Amino acid sequence: MLTLENVAIRQGDFSLRADFTIQAGQRVAVIGRSGAGKSTLLSLIAGFFPPEEGSVLFDGQNMTKAAPGKRPLAMLFQDNNLFPHLSVAQNVGLGVRPDLRLNQVQKSLVANAIERVGLSGLEDRKPAQLSGGQQSRVALARILVQDKPLVLLDEPFAALGPALKIEMLDLVAEVLEETGAALLMVSHDPQDARRIAPMTVLVADGVAYAPTETGALLDNPPPALKAYLG
Amino acid sequence: MVAAAIVAALILGTLLAVALRAEAGRGLGPSEWAAIRFTFWQAVLSATLSVALAIPVARALSRRQFPGRHLLVTLLGAPFILPVIVAVLGLLAVFGRSGVLNEILRWLGLPEVQIYGLHGVVLAHVFFNLPLATRLILMGWQQVPSERFRLAAQLDFGPREMWRVIEAPLLRRVVPSALAVIxxxxxxxxxxxxxxxxxxxATTVELAIYQAFRFDFDLGRAALLSCVQLLLVGTAAFVALRLSGTDSFGTGLDRVVKRWDAGGLTRIALDSFAICGATIFLILPLSMVVWDGMFGVLQMPAQVWKAAGVSLVVALASTLLMLGFALPIAIAAGGRQSWIEMVGLLGVAASPLVIGTGLFIVIFPIADPFAVAFPVTALVNAVMALPFALRILVGPVRDVIQNYGHLSHSLNVTGRHWLLLILLPRIRSVLGFACGLTAALSMGDLGVIALFADPETATLPLQMYRLMGAYRIDAASGAGLLLLCLSFGLFWLFDKGGRGRADT
Structure with missing residues (x-):
C-alpha cells in the first residue's frame, strides 16, 4: 500500500533513512526515543516536506512530490486537529469536501459518522464546548468520512488520561475495522502498540527499520530499543 | 507577491517621478529653507512638550485606580482616528479668537491669546500626541514587574529613590522612542x-508642497520640496522604527499593579492635577464640537451632505483597497517571506502629499488628474493605512498558518476555501479593527484630496475646511459633528462586526 523506497532526510545533525512497505489494512506502531524522528517520518509520508533521496509510493504510484491534500491518507496531529471557529459538523464535513458545500447524501454521511463516535446531538457545538475526549472523537469522525486507505496518527491522544487514551485507541481500532484502512501510529507507550498494532516500526540511530511483529520485538528488544524501554 | 509588487511600484514609482521632476538645479530659496526650519522646530517642540506633559499623566494612570480610568485609557486611543480638521475646529472653539479661553480672559481684563502661528500648530500637535505619548509611556511603566515595587516599598523608598532606581531608568528606555515617533x-x-x-x-514643508502646487502650479518646485520632505520623514521614520520595537496597539493598559508609593497628599494632588488637566484638555475641544455642531447641523448647505456621501464611498473603497494589499502581504509575511512586511512600511517614509505629487506628475500627461481625485484619494489613504494594518494583521495571520497550516493542507483546504473558511473567520476580530482604523482614517483625511479636488468636488473634511475658510463657522461645526459621527461610527461598526462572535 505504502512503500518508502531508499528514502533519506537530513536536517543539520539529524538524519533518517527508511526503506520498507506497509501492506493494505496493516496496523503499525512507530516507536523510538523522542527526537529519533518518529514525527518527521510521518510528516514525510504525509507530504509536508520532500525527502532528499528516494521515493514515496502509494499503491505503486510515485507520489513523492504530491501535495499533502492529494495523498490517499488521513492524519491526526499532536494538537490543533480541529478548527475552533467551526462546529462539530463543519469540522467533520471538511473531511468530505474542503469547501464544505455538502449535498444531502454527504450531510447524512457526516451525521452518521458523528453518531458512530457517540456525539449525536452535539453537531452544532464548537470544539471549546467539548471535553478533550469528545474533541478526539470529532477528529476520529472526520477520519471515518475521509475514508482514506491509510491513517497517520502523530500521538493525537497524548494529552488525554490513560483510561481515555485506551478508549480512543479502541475506537480507532473499530473505525479502522470499518474502513479497512492501514494505520501508522507514533507512540511513546509500548502498551499502545501491543493493544492495537500487530506490527511495529522501530526508529533508532537514524534508521526507521522495516515493520516487525510487535510482541516479538517488545519481548526481545534489540539494544537500541532496550535502552529506551529501560 | 503581486500585492507587494503593486504597493512597492506605487510608492517607489511615485517617488521616482518626483525625483525626476524635481528641479534641483534651482536650489532651495529662502522660503523653502524657512519651511524646513519651521517644520523641524515645530516637530521638536511638539514632541518635547507632548512627552514632557505625558510623563506625569502616565505616572498617575500607572499608580491610581479610579472610576472612569478604563474610559480615560480608551479615550487616549481616540485621537488616532479623530479627523484632524474636527480637532482643529474644537481647539479654535476653546483657544480661538472668540473661543472660551479668550472670553474668560476678556472678562478678567487680561490680554487675549492668538492661536494662529507656531503655538497654534504646536498646540494642535500636543492635543493629538499627548495621548499617544501617554499610552507609550504607560506601556513602559506597566512592563516594570510588580515585584520591583514591592521591594521598593519594603526598602521604604521615598520619591527621590523611586525616581533614581525605578522611574529614571524606565523613562530612559521609553522616552527616546516616544520622542522619535511623535x-x-x-x-x-x-x-x-x-x-x-x-x-x-508658519509653513511646513508639506504645506509648502501644497502651496507650490495649488497657488503657483509650479510642479518642479513641488517635486523638489517633496524630495526634501521624503528625506526628512524617511530619516525620522527610520530612526523611530529602530527605537521602537514594541507594538503601539498593545493591550493590557487596563491593568493596575498594586503600588505602595501612591500615598501622601503631594502625590495625590499631583496625580489628580495631571489626570484632570489631561482629561479637560482632551474632552473640552471635542465637547465644543459636539455642542456647536448640534446647532450648526440645521445650517449646513446641501454640499455637506453630498460631500459626506462622497467621503463614505471613498472611505469604504479605501478599506477594500487596504484589504487587497494587506491580506496577501500578511499571508506571505506570515509564511516564509517575513521580509515582505517591509514593503508595507515604505508607506511610513512617504507622506501623503509626496505620493500625491508623484501621482499627479504620473497622471497629468495621460489623464485629467482632477477627474480622478476620489480614486486617487482612496488609493493613497489605503497605502497610508497599510503599515498600521500590517502591524495588526501579520501576527494573527502567522498564528493561523503555524497552528492550522498542516491540518488545512492535509484536508486539502487550500486557496479560496482556506481564505474563506479558515483564515478570515479566525482573524475576524483583528480584521475588523484594521478595517475600522482604515475607514476612519480615510474618512477624516484632509491631505491628498486638497491637491486633486476642483472647486466643484469635495470630501467632507475638505468641504468643512472650505466652510471654515468662508467664515461659516456654524455650518462648519455641523459638518464637524457629522464627520466626527461618521469616523467614529465607521470604526465602531467594523470593530463591532469583527467582535460579533468571540467563540474561538
Missing part, C-alpha cells in the same frame, strides 16, 4: 499647518 508624525503634518499655520512664518 517627531516623525509631526514632520509630515499638513492639515494642522493648513488650518492654524500658514503664512510665510
Amino acid at each position: 517627531f516623525a508624525i509631526c514632520l509630515s503634518s499638513f492639515a494642522v499647518a493648513l488650518t492654524v499655520g500658514g503664512g510665510p512664518r
